[in-house]
Amino acid sequence: MAHVVTSRCFGCKYTDCVVVCPVDSFREGEQMLFIDPEICICCDQCVSECPVDAIFAEDDVPDAEREFVQLNAEMAVQCPEITQKKTPLIER
Template sequence: MTHVVTDNCRGCRYTDCVAQCPVACFHVNEARVYINPGVCIDCGACIPACPVHAIVEEFDLAEDQQHWIGINAEAATRYPSIRARMAPLEGADDRRRALGY
């Protein structure tokens, strides 16, 4: 199994999760991060680090969120790996509040 970054990350791009990852499985673009399922070791360290609850274990994904498995896998091939924390996007705190966190 692997972990999956869902839509809650869009527009926030908090990277607290990246700082917790022991294997550098995260990839980043201008709007969010993704997890490379081929690198993720399913340690779970990233889950509590995410302030917007965007990271879910694959087997815990709701039916309507299953598409995120493929999105993360494909995006990991297109975007660069990230190994260090970055500043969140402008407006990230507003997005977090809008999500209820």
């Protein structure tokens, strides 16, 4: 099981979560972040760091957001790794 970034990240892309990840499982898409499920160790550190509550354990992803489980897996292999905090796309 891994953590999943959901739609709440789209368009804002806060990176507070990235700097606390001990295994560098985050990937940077153009409009949002993704978590590589092959690397994530489900340590929960990123969950509390997300200011928009966009990250869930895979089993806890809301039904309306279930498509993001597969999307994270697909995009993780296409997007570059991100390990440092960046300016978000927008402030909420």
